[in-house]
Amino acid sequence: NAGVTQTPKFRVLKTGQSMTLLCAQDMNHEYMYWYRQDPGMGLRLIHYSVGEGTTAKGEVPDGYNVSRLKKQNFLLGLESAAPSQTSVYFCASSYLSSDQPQHFGDGTRLSIL
Amino acid sequence: GQQLNQSPQSMFIQEGEDVSMNCTSSSIFNTWLWYKQDPGEGPVLLIALYKAGELTSNGRLTAQFGITRKDSFLNISASIPSDVGIYFCAGQGNTGNQFYFGTGTSLTVIP
Numbered sequence: 001n002a003g004v005t006q007t008p009k010f011r012v013l014k015t016g017q018s019m020t021l022l023c024a025q026d027m028n029h030e031y032m033y034w035y036r037q038d039p040g041m042g043l044r045l046i047h048y049s050v051g052e053g054t055t056a057k058g059e060v061p062d063g064y065n066v067s068r069l070k071k072q073n074f075l076l077g078l079e080s081a082a083p084s085q086t087s088v089y090f091c092a093s094s095y096l097s098s099d100q101p102q103h104f105g106d107g108t109r110l111s112i113l
Numbered sequence: 114g115q116q117l118n119q120s121p122q123s124m125f126i127q128e129g130e131d132v133s134m135n136c137t138s139s140s141i142f143n144t145w146l147w148y149k150q151d152p153g154e155g156p157v158l159l160i161a162l163y164k165a166g167e168l169t170s171n172g173r174l175t176a177q178f179g180i181t182r183k184d185s186f187l188n189i190s191a192s193i194p195s196d197v198g199i200y201f202c203a204g205q206g207n208t209g210n211q212f213y214f215g216t217g218t219s220l221t222v223i224p
């Protein structure tokens with residue numbers, strides 16, 4: 001089993017460019033999450049989804065959009081990248097309820113110049 | 114957002130020593146999780162706790178859900194070099210679907 005797979009693993013963007021990060025899970029999990037990890041800040045929740053076709057805002061949603069068109073995929077979009085969005089982005093998924101442990105991907109390292 | 118205070122921020126210990134770290138919050142949590150993150154990888158779940166006072170072990174690791182429900186502790190016994198990494202706590206309360214993460218404890222084990 002692949003678990004949670006994130007694509008791409010690395011990316012460098014110029015300010016103002018747009019891009020989409022892809023997260024795919026093969027565990028039939030209902031819940032999916034996008035976090036960003038910055039030095040000294042721990043993991044902060046950007047957006048999450050409690051099932052196919054649903055999305056909700058997390059702690060730091062500004063500047064990001066998400067979509068969950070298929071249960072196994074959760075997309076994170078940056079419409080106009082800013083240097084403040086330079087970070088490591090992690091996707092996670094969990095089974096049937098939000099109190100279940102989350103399984104993480106290996107991250108996408110994004111640099112905005 | 115919810116603030117989780119995790120301490121210590123970093124630890125340098127000799128191989129074979131025991132390690133203790135803790136996490137505290139300003140509000141009550143119903144679930145505590147402990148994760149380990151290796152460089153270049155995502156966090157991996159170590160232990161999950163669901164009841165106040167619960168003490169759970171996973172090999173040399175033992176974690177406890179504090180009685181006040183505002184704290185949790187992780188102990189590692191007889192540390193080995195592969196214990197090196199960053200350890201994160203995460204807690205979830207009554208409101209919403211969100212887990213809040215601590216800022217991590219960086220562990221270095223000196224052979």
